[in-house]
Amino acid sequence: MSATNFLDFSSLLRNAHLTEWIQNHKKVIGFYCSSIPEEIIHAAGMLPYRIRATNNLNYNLADSLLSQFNCSYVKSTLNLIMEDKYNFLNGIVIANTCDHVRRMYDIYKHKLNKNSQNPIALFFLSLPHLFDENGWLWVREELKLFQEQLSRNLNIEIDERKIQETNHLYKRNQELIRKIMEFRILPEPKLNGVDFLKISIANSSVRKEYANEKLEQLIMYYQQDEGPKIENVRARLMLLGSSIDNPAFIQILEHHGAIVVSDLLCTSERWGLKDPLWHYDNWNSEDPYYPIIQRIYGDCFCPRIMNGHSLRMNLIKQRIKEAKIDGIILQRLEFCDLHGCENMLIQQEMEEINGTPILSIDREYLLGDTGRLRTRVEAFLERLERS
């Protein structure tokens, strides 16, 4: 298999690695957000799989359980679940990250599991919405509870040594993703935003031993300049806002000669943050939970952390400099309140105070009116070229 075949894992829910895993009677646990302690699932010998809406075509089934005013990304995932496309999951873990995702727990508990011959194991994590010492200790308690529930419900032993080993594997995975991120921000980037998203999606759909092997091969591939040449770049863009798991959306943004060199999306670059976003001073290096708390809580770039806005702004400004950004595309899924509020603040600060040009887009998960979007992007690029 060539290095770039790994990118194709983003176009299917069932990739070759997952299929083999299931054939070997091993378990898969689904999750929605970056704030889920995948490391504990991995240490328990299971495959943590980030749920996405890949290839969903409509909301016909999901419309019976979610309203017109719900996030269309979550609704698309529900549609796929109701079409039985996620029948490979043995369990799912959900947190109070946003109300739409939170709702999926109730839907599973009161509807899907009740009507199913094979109900899946359900786990819930309650996570804080502020950065502070209490929040850190709260997350630690939740991790312990989650580990106990996982062991009890699925009859699996998880020892501390396994968690330490998994932490090393995950740290290595983040380092590898960061190396690939560096190829994006070169004066002549070696990969575009579409391919980076595909890599990120594939990375969240396999066990990390497998992912690390594939990422190492990809790094060699880019080092040896084997990728397609990216020439005549009209503008270097940063993409911010709601979750994106569909590379076709970024393809539209890059269609006119722009390139997305940085994105800070939860499905993409947030995985490889270089420096801690927020840090707890009384760090206990012996505690196997601490690196996990740092990743899912201290490095949580999501606007659900209410007192984290200035930290997020600092990181955006730092990435603008590092990646030599010409303009920002802020996008929001309809009814995504978290990114709705955050985007408004970013627009005001970055455009009015920092002078960085911004294009703001509201969208649905299913790509409908792409012609209008293309026209808006083209007009934005012309504006960037004039400035």
Ligand code: SF4
């Ligand atoms: S895009 Fe917004 S509303 Fe949808 S799941 Fe993410 S945070 Fe929640």
